[in-house]
Amino acid sequence: MLILTGLFLQILGFTGLSPLPHLVGYALWLATVLLWRDIPRRTRWQAGTLAAIGLGLLGLAWTRFDATIAWPAVLDGNTYVVAMLVGVSFIGLVGNRSGSARPLGRPITGKRGTAGTWLGVHLLGTILNLSTVFMIGDRLARRAPLNTPQLLALNRGLSSAALWSPFFASMGVVMTLTPAMNYTQILVIGLPVALISGILTLFELSRRFDLAEVAGFSLSPRSLLMPLGMAALVMLFHYRVTPELGIVSIITLLLPTVALASNLPAGSRWTLHRVRQHTLIRLPAMRGEIALFLSAGLLTLGLSTLINAATGNEWTLFAHFGTGEAILSFLTIVASAIIGLHPIIGVSxxxxxxxxTADRQTLFAFTALASWAVGTSVGPLSGINLSLQGRYGISGYRMMRHNLGYALVMSGLVVAAIVALDQWL
Known part of the structure; x- marks a missing residue:
């Protein structure tokens, strides 16, 4: 209920009617505290460490350098991203009202089936995020337990969408950090890199595994209707209806509204029932993501506050953010993901x-998105790998081993893309 309240308060804030500032952060942090014992142990350790370091850095800046800190607002970091993730989760309420499963029909196998799995989770995941992995993965698992090629296709199909999708949490974070970035340039560079990652995945899996009997996801025009419709609706609101709101805010507002509207024809009781079930089951299941994003926001605030207080706002890591700096940053964040840190930590x-400066923000944005895309695919403690481990029983470290070669090739591709983008800018 606190997570749902946080979402409602965030939406209310778009209208300027929020009763008190900072309530969103308080609600989400209190929910995290109540769910703390149920968070996976590794995620709990990581989130707790980040939050403790963030608070420690704030305390050091306050006591050692006499920094002015708005203490009531210290829990606000990344709440906009968490609210967006919560809002996106409501898309799970759109669909079959009866709850009955559709007949499976004859499976598509071989390269075509594996390509369908990658493309399906990639395209649907641009809107539905992590829930797409479960939707497609559970459908495939109805035939037999998922095998390694299927799991790798799910992993890479979703993680590569971070390169260009405006609906991902990665894009939400980056849009806030770099408000002057040019999304069109990100799309022109990121989308081809994502498509090449799909071709690379199909080529590699067909060489390493016998795909003849590997069942895949059948991608049909009907399955694309909802995500394409949602994308068009978001763009309509962004450019026509509510141009004063950013894309992250529009998604936070629009997706829960569409989900509720799609259920209302079945009656208010049915709609309330589905919202209640979603609130009691799906929202608490997001506890690991919520804890990690909130803690990373607190760490970012603490680190930036201490650096500014200690240097008088004059010190930066790089005097100029160019090709070499972007490549070094990308490789460092991916390396940190391999040892267990979520890419949001490195990016933040x-x-x-x-x-x-404004002309460097697009290069930083692509560097951050590429780090996220490659880092989450290979990182054993990333959200996608932890989710696959919890749902289908494959170890995150096993996924890491299977993805090391893929990450190496993708890193070379990203480096080339960074060089091309910097020359374009």
């Missing part, structure tokens, strides 16, 4: 150490 820490 890096942003707190930079003073980006």
């Amino acid at each position: 820490v890096l942003a707190s150490m930079l003073d980006l």
Whole structure:
């Protein structure tokens, strides 16, 4: 209920009718505290460490350098991203009202089936995020337990969408850190890199595994209708209806509204029942993501506050953020993901150490998105790998081993894309 309240307060804030400032952060943090014992142990350790370091850095800046800190607002970091993730989760309420499963029909196998799985989770995941992995994965698992090629296709199909999707949490974070970024340039560079990652995945899996009997997801025009419709609706609101709101805010507002509207024809009681079930089951299941994003926001605030207080707002990690700096930043964040840190931590820490001019923000944005895309695919403690481990029983470290070669090739591709983008800018 606190998570749902946080979402409602965030939406209310778009209208300027929020009763008190900072309530969103208080609600989400209190929910995290109540759910703390149920958070997976590794995620709990990581989130707790980040939050403790963030608070410690704030305390050091306050006591050692006499920094002015707005203490009531210290819990606000990344609440906009968490609210968006909560809002996106409501898309799970759109669909079959009866709850009955559709007949499976004859499976599509071989390269075509694996390509369908990657493309399906990639395209649907641009809107539905992590829930797409469960939707497609559970459908495939109805035939037999998921095998390694299926799991790798799910992993890479979703993670590569971070390169360009405006609906991902990665894009929400980046849009806030770099408000002057040019999304069109990100799309022109990021989308081809994402498509090449799909071709690479199909080529690699067909060489390493016998795909002849590997069932895949059948991608049909009907399955694309909802995500394409949602994307068009978001763009309509962004450019026509509510141009004063950013895309992150529009998604936070629009997706829960559409989900509720799609259920209302079945009656108010049915709609309330589905919202109640979603609130009691799906929202608490997001506890790990919520804890990690909130803690990373607190760390970013603490680090940036201490650096500014200690240097008088004059120190930056790089005097100029160019090709070499972007490549070094990308490789560092991916390496940190391999040892267990979520890419949001590297991206947030890096942003707190930079003073980006408007013309450098697009390069930083692509660097951050590429780090997220490659880092979440290979990182054993990333959200996608932890979710696959919890749902289908495959170890995150096993996924890491299977993805090391993929990450190496993708890193070379990203480096080339960074060089091309910097020359374009």
